[in-house]
Amino acid sequence: MSLFADDTTVYLTKDDNFEDLLRILDDWCKASGAKFYISKTEIIPIGTETYRKQLQETRKLNPAQPKIRNDMPITRDGEAKRILGAWIGNKINEGVWTPTMEKIDSALEKWERLHPTIEGRKIIAQWVIGGLTQYLTVVQGMPPEIEKQLSRKI
Numbered sequence: 058m059s060l061f062a063d064d065t066t067v068y069l070t071k072d073d074n075f076e077d078l079l080r081i082l083d084d085w086c087k088a089s090g091a092k093f094y095i096s097k098t099e100i101i102p103i104g105t106e107t108y109r110k111q112l113q114e115t116r117k118l119n120p121a122q123p124k125i126r127n128d129m130p131i132t133r134d135g136e137a138k139r140i141l142g143a144w145i146g147n148k149i150n151e152g153v154w155t156p157t158m159e160k161i162d163s164a165l166e167k168w169e170r171l172h173p174t175i176e177g178r179k180i181i182a183q184w185v186i187g188g189l190t191q192y193l194t195v196v197q198g199m200p201p202e203i204e205k206q207l208s209r210k211i
Contacts, residue, residue: 065093066140071108071119100125101132101145109134109147143196154203157189164189165210182211 059066067078079095086093102109111117113131116124125131137144137153144153164185173181186207190199 064141068103069118071104073118074122075118075125076123095126096128098129099132099138100129101138102147106134106147141196142192153197154193154200157193158203158206161186161189161207161210186211 065082069075069078082093085091100112102112113133116127116131118125132138132146134148135146135150137146137149139145165181168181168185171177190207193199
């Protein structure tokens with residue numbers, strides 16, 4: 058389990074019981090005064106492709122377990138979920154950079170209307186491009202095509 062501020066990430070194996078986890082979280086919330094929003098719960102299957110498909114179809118960690126509630130989405134291959142700024146999922150691709158690239162384009166368009174000097178452009182590139190990409194690059198890595206696009210923007 059990983060706790061950071063108001064985010065909780067839990068890793069379960071096929072032998073764990075999801076209902077036990079919910080009881081533990083409920084007890085922890087009662088003891089700590091915290092609130093657990095089950096509606097924000099998302100499940101990202103990890104393991105073989107066969108296991109991930111089985112979990113999506115049956116909504117069970119294993120055949121002996123009860124079904125996971127229907128109001129908890131189970132992420133499919135190719136979908137990415139954001140956890141503490143990193144995009145997590147199975148078979149995700151460079152599409153995780155799309156929102157960041159859109160933010161960069163939008164910010165650069167706004168700054169361009171002010172007709173910045175060369176020195177101003179340098180500062181804007183550092184603030185906007187550097188600021189919006191630094192953390193994501195560390196946690197996610199930067200694909201070469203994204204690096205090329207950013208170099209052209211700079």
